[in-house]
Amino acid sequence: MSFNFFYHFGRYIMMLRTAIARPERFSMYWKETMRQMNDIGVGSVVIVVLIAVFIGAVTAVQFAYQLQDSFVPKYYIGYIVRDSTIIELAPTITCLVLAGKVGSNIAAEIGGMRQKEHIDAMEIMGVNTASYLITPKIIAAVIVIPLLVAIACFVGIMGGYLSSVPTGLITNAEYTRGVRSFFVEYYVFMMFVKAIVFAFILTSVSAYQGYHVKGGSIELGQASTQAVVYSDILILLADYLIAILLTQ
């Protein structure tokens, strides 16, 4: 078990080392990075917005219920929705969802290329395949996913508003006051740190699973599943470590 962990960890590090290399032709890498930014970013906006709006809405409704008949002012609902969205819900939930959508896609794409000998074909041409196939995905994700998280954050707070103000749980003035109260800029920094780290984890782990796939369609399916499972576990672990490190 422990040997297996070290074997995969070592191979993962070696893959990343190979991936960090001078591009054979910068324009090709640039083109591929742009394509990946479009696939990962634009292709994930709808799902991210949908999830964020409901997360914000549920958070607001739940806290409104918790604060019922208490002495805590109602405007705190806006404050709690804002902070929980910025610190935890937007980066973590968004990246867990993206691990499922983007991560499985990356593992399947690279794994499919391995099985159809596309990677061998590129290797024989002299292409550094780890670099050409993986680095643009990581760069694209590290740029685009924080933007998606920022969108999720904004939409989540809007979701809280939509579920609490029109339904009469609190007034527009109370929610707005809550959202504007006790704002700490550092939490936004934490959110972006999490988003960048999670983006790196979900793309590199998924790429690793696809790049080293062997066998046929069953193994490709397993690699895709493992990409999501391991990414999710590592994202949660990183979430915990970042929380400890950045709140000391």
Place this chain on the structure above:
Amino acid sequence: MIRAENIFKSFDDAEVLKGITHTFENGKTNLIIGRSGAGKTVLLKILVGLLQPTSGTVWFDDINYSQLDKKQIRAIRMQVGMLFQGSALFDSMSVEENIRFPLDMFTTMTKKEKLDRVNYCLERVSLEGVNNKYPSEVSGGMQKRVGIARAIVLNPKYLFCDEPNSGLDPKTSIVIDELIRSITIENNITTVINTHDMNSVMEIGENIALLYKGELVWTGNKNEVLDSDSDLLQDFIFASPFLQRLRNAALSSNTKV
């Protein structure tokens, strides 16, 4: 010229190649033949550097390929073209983009120069006008020809073909064989073909190596096949009763097959 020297390869406990030593000559179509599981693909992958031998060395002319670092291997590989069994064309790219890919990646040619080169390679494999088609929109034989066009686009010194005729009808197979042979002669390159198609052996086998259970058991050319007293070779080439009768008839009437 490519030379394999005492190549051994094992996967876990299974020894797949057992001390292969053979020279693949320049300007000739060099064939590695043998039954399924004989170790042909493993040998080809070792020659091209996709697999590392357990022991033994591979020479590309006077360069010991086995001792190169990754950077040097990539430099050599830019002189190598390979046609894969399944063509390995990139599905999301058109025929033109597939052939242009090595040019985009490794050359500083202008768009016009690249297009001219792509069109020349397409013309060379008799596939003019399919630039904008995708691999899924062309037949298996055409995919092989696109694969050849991509393999030769950088003017390689070495060309490797893994089962170029698999899945093709006999007529198309002959077209592919002839194409590979003419490209080899025209460009004076070292071509290594891995095949179990006996038509290829008899048509373009200028330097043949027969593998049997991981061992090199016979070498020669197509003209030496008929007269060879190697049972393993005769079993492989004239596998069916019909072909055996044909061979016997040819021998008894002293006709050249």
